[in-house]
Amino acid sequence: MTQMTKGSNIPLSAARLRAELVWDTARGGPEVDASALLVTDSGKVRSDDDFVFFNQPRHASGAVQKLPRTVDGGQVRDGLELDLGRVESAVDRIVLGASADGGTFGQVRGLHLLLTDAATGAQVARFDMTDATTETAYVSGEVYRRAGAWKLRAVGQGYASGLAGLATDFGISVDDAPASPAAAPQATPSAAPATLAPPTTPAAPYTPPAPPLPAPGVPAGSAPQTSPSISYTRPPRPTTAPAATTPPPPAAPPAPLLTPPTGAPLAGYAPPAAYGSAPLSPPAPLSPSAPLSPPAPPSPATSLQAPSPYGAPPAPAGPAAGGPTAGGPAAGGPTINLDKGRVSLAKNQRVSLVKTGAPRLSRVQLGLGWDPAGGGRSVDLDASAIVLDATGKDVDSAWFASKKACKGAIKHQGDNLTGQGDGDDEVILVELDALPADVAAVVFTINSFSKHLFTDVKNAYCRLVDSSTQAELVRFDLTDSKPSTGVFMCVLRRAATGWEMEALGDFHDGRSVKAMRKPAAQYVRAGG
Template sequence: MTHVMAKGANIALPVAAVRAVLRWSATPGAPDVDASALLLGPGGKVRSDADFVFYNQPRHPSGLVRHLPKQQTADGGEITDTVEAELGKLPTDVDRVVLAGSSEGGTFRAVSGLRLLLFDAAAGDGAPALAEFAMADGDEVTALVAGELYRRAGAWKFRAVGQGYASGLIGLATDFGITVEDEGDTRAGAAAAGPPVGDPRAAALPDPRPAGRPEPGTFTLAPAVPQAAAQPAGAPPPPPRPPTVPPNLPPAPASPPAGRPGYGYPPPAPRPGYGYPQPQPPAPVPGYGYPPQQQSPQQPQQQPGYGYPPPNTAPQAQQAALPPVPPQPAPPAEEFALPPQGPQFQPR
């Protein structure tokens, strides 16, 4: 059974999905009518511009609210524009679904037979409407809220509203929080896709890179090392450079001057003078507590002269027992030569 609704009346909806249909007479020269729907949150505003479903944005991102193509009845006497909503699947932050309409080319006073029909979306095309709300007394408005689906105590209900807007669809959409794209377009009335004109989101972002900084992936080559000038043809080659000593090699030691020992070198051993006796080592010192050793008296040894035999130092008794030594022939005369002079005799 169809509930015929008066303005402000409401009924419960025991269905999970509804089909809301705006229907009016196809009168020649009458304004065209478009149906739309707005999904509102607890504050009575849309959550975003995507919550506005109309002919330029016929499907909500969730797919639960859809705008269907406009049709004409079989006899051609009426025109219908339809919106479907799956109420049982809408999220909990959606409290209301506003069913609206707008006219193009005139006001609703020139639209005859305007009414809103509410059907069960699961029923067939021949099923009767759940509710019907006639808006015969149209005012001089170009947009109106025909009715609303609202949530109450976990269930959905329908209320007949019939509130008009003289400012058209733009005023209606702005009243529910929609960002208007073009105020001169009474048919579009809101942003369908992308940021609206004048929205700061449409401005190009400044380049965060400082001026003069190269693009990513750009490499700067190091300055070239200057090369030697080219040798002209026919010119003689330049003289070779002397080899350089590596810096880690120590300098060669300088030889000390003649007759003086160099710093860091041991002094030369002294040589005995010509014809002088050699120095004798000192006599041994007896140990503490022991008697000194008895030494036989010896004649002081005389260093023989150069080229003479050593003297016979045997005792007198032994010399008497020995046979006399026959005289030896004199050795041949040798060529006399001075010995090599030591460093002390060289001129300084």
């Protein structure tokens, strides 16, 4: 085995290789995700399909695929298998990347790249990365063509620009990535416009290998290939959905945003009357000569509503004057509260997250789940949260590439790659009292980066849970199915008396949260 140093290179004789990132978790630290980009001589990928990572674990050519993460004691391995015989002639090099989830590479202990002959199990090379500090993304090495053969170069170059830096540098279309990546050392304010920061230039410039000779089968005299400098950043993701963690309850309830803890309510923010407590007015006496009108037929939505384990849902929402235009979300009906316990919502129904006499909710978690529609085929979906101000402008988002929003007030808990198993597939935590004052709504979406359609999905739902007690408060089961790659599931909206939740269930085509941001603005509106 060759012990490599930064900038060194070795020839590769094996056709199938395992390139694994290995690190020590005995003293804690962030998780690391391995990824790869198949780059042409232009220095760019041909399309998003040339990016192999947790959410797209296999290249169509079969040349690169993710390996299952393994844990042996306190040592973790996350890597890729390379079949060099299947690499297409248009691919000039394979960039081996790494991204840190929940910290920086300066906090990753014992990180090294281990290259193994997949056929024999013999270790080919090892490269220890020891000089990382505040980087959130790293290029460990690259496998490149030279004189008709393959070589490995030890790179060891870090960047602080996250997935956005990697994507833009290599041509991945993450053109409206979050304004403030969670792990970036110099995070911009959460209310800043969504822009992509250029990759941080490392102190020691990285010199790419000399232009390679044409690959076997490429006619002589073809244009020479060049290898521009590399920028890499992280796509974070564990391979299984971690259990949602419950933050410890606060020693004392935090100061409320909209109502004082005791005494009279603030002006303009009177608490709502208890649901069902409003007295009924006596009916007017009937005139003997007035004909009786037949009773109104039951609402179809009500008569067809399936039984719910949480009791009957509130009356279906109806259109309201001044509501959204045709094609937008239906205007909500009366907003109820949590006085009667758990609430099961139907599409476009709203519930106020206020319970008379109870402390105001401060920490909640949105659990989202789904199952494959048939045959047990894995369906990889991604939950996201879009943060909007009162004008409908997105000010931040939490998604698989940036798991924290609003300086940690919203935290994405990880990814489920298959949809298999019981319980929530993905969980997003929300500290309601920590959200900036200009946040008017948080819209929750589910998308398929891998282009699965919702006709391939069944039993999709979202549920709101009190993080302090783990009590389920609200549930919405998606009953529709359309051949779309995205759906708006629900929205948390700031209202005069506190926060409310509305069930949406509106389908939209979009493989990631970036396609959902502009249409999400329609859900910022006052409750009816």
